[in-house]
Amino acid sequence: MSKLHIFVCCVVGLVVMSLSSSSQAYTRSKGSEYNVELYWKKLPVEYYIQKDGDGRLAEGIFSPHIQTSFNHWATPSCGCFQVKFLGLTSSREIGYNQDNPESDINLVLFQTESWRHDRNAVAVTSTVYSQRSGEIIAFDMEINAVRFTFSGDGQPVQGRSTVDLQNTITHEAGHVAGLDHSSATQATMFASAPPGETSKRSLHVDDIDGVCAIYQKNGAQQCTIAGSENAQGCSCTTHTPSPNKHVALMFFALFFAFIGFQRLLPRQR
Numbered sequence: 043m044s045k046l047h048i049f050v051c052c053v054v055g056l057v058v059m060s061l062s063s064s065s066q067a068y069t070r071s072k073g074s075e076y077n078v079e080l081y082w083k084k085l086p087v088e089y090y091i092q093k094d095g096d097g098r099l100a101e102g103i104f105s106p107h108i109q110t111s112f113n114h115w116a117t118p119s120c121g122c123f124q125v126k127f128l129g130l131t132s133s134r135e136i137g138y139n140q141d142n143p144e145s146d147i148n149l150v151l152f153q154t155e156s157w158r159h160d161r162n163a164v165a166v167t168s169t170v171y172s173q174r175s176g177e178i179i180a181f182d183m184e185i186n187a188v189r190f191t192f193s194g195d196g197q198p199v200q201g202r203s204t205v206d207l208q209n210t211i212t213h214e215a216g217h218v219a220g221l222d223h224s225s226a227t228q229a230t231m232f233a234s235a236p237p238g239e240t241s242k243r244s245l246h247v248d249d250i251d252g253v254c255a256i257y258q259k260n261g262a263q264q265c266t267i268a269g270s271e272n273a274q275g276c277s278c279t280t281h282t283p284s285p286n287k288h289v290a291l292m293f294f295a296l297f298f299a300f301i302g303f304q305r306l307l308p309r310q311r
């Protein structure tokens with residue numbers, strides 16, 4: 043049985059202020075029911091981009107930036123993670139179609155009218171996975187264009203601070219691959235990002251270690267996916283939205299705190 047999962051974070055009840063920047067600080071995303079580590083078995087991970095963007099960035103800008111961000115995770119020579127951009131779509135359907143899984147698409151879209159997640163979240167990535175095996179079978183990535191202004195270079199627009207699109211999407215694409223937040227402050231998978239930041243556009247060594255730990259290339263053609271040996275016999279065809287969601291958040295905060303049981307909220311400084 044699969045379950046809609048909107049990410050796990052890993053720190054409870056403390057403020058992270060001084061964190062290691064050493065390697066191997068990456069963390070794999072885990073399922074909420076059986077603590078299984080998440081991964082894709084079916085590669086490449088295919089996705090569409092909703093064609094309307096946020097109305098302020100031309101398709102010729104936002105689409106290449108999004109594709110570049112995804113491609114970073116397929117680039118490390120130690121890894122075999124793969125992604126495939128299938129084109130622009132007019133669809134705005136998010137969520138998983140459990141009645142007709144074949145029609146379900148993985149979608150990246152800008153939300154411009156309303157935002158149902160935490161208002162401080164720049165983007166949220168939702169993945170659908172098998173609770174038993176951890177195999178991810180679908181994802182959607184929503185970008186918060188209701189509150190934030192995105193740019194292709196992170197520079198202010200008309201005096202307003204902006205969010206660098208690649209900086210955001212590269213981080214979120216790490217969640218798509220199966221990574222949780224890293225404790226390495228310089229890692230792309232670190233949980234927060236100040237306005238105008240562009241350093242998360244590309245991968246830090248910790249991010250590369252993380253994606254290669256899941257999708258390890260062995261020789262020219264061999265790909266070992268950590269955890270996939272558990273996938274046999276699981277059903278990945280049903281989906282139950284969780285009322286007690288974990289939330290993948292990329293915050294405009296230098297520090298963050300975990301407040302409550304499964305809720306990550308920002309502390310603005």
Ligand SMILES: [Zn+2]
Pocket residue numbers: 213214217223233290291292
């Ligand atoms: Zn995140």
